[in-house]
Amino acid sequence: MQIQLNGAPHAVADNENVQGLIAALDLAGKSLAVAINREVVPRHLWMERMLRPDDCVDIVRAIGGG
Numbered sequence: 001m002q003i004q005l006n007g008a009p010h011a012v013a014d015n016e017n018v019q020g021l022i023a024a025l026d027l028a029g030k031s032l033a034v035a036i037n038r039e040v041v042p043r044h045l046w047m048e049r050m051l052r053p054d055d056c057v058d059i060v061r062a063i064g065g066g
Helices: 018-024
Strands: 002-005 008-011 032-036 056-061
Touching: 018 032, 018 056
Parallel strands: 002 056
Antiparallel strands: 002 008, 032 056
16 A cells, blocks of 8 residues: 655555564664654554554654764
């Protein structure tokens, strides 16, 4: 199925959850924030939140520096 990932079309497997998407993007264990359709999804809900066709997913990665 197709979702929008950070503003670009992205294919994901049917019945994929947020945790699976993060793993597929090699971002597991990173400091991230995820929003779907402009609503933040807390990390403890990533396994439960299933992706749906045309969801708009934004992933923001925290990067330190100064």
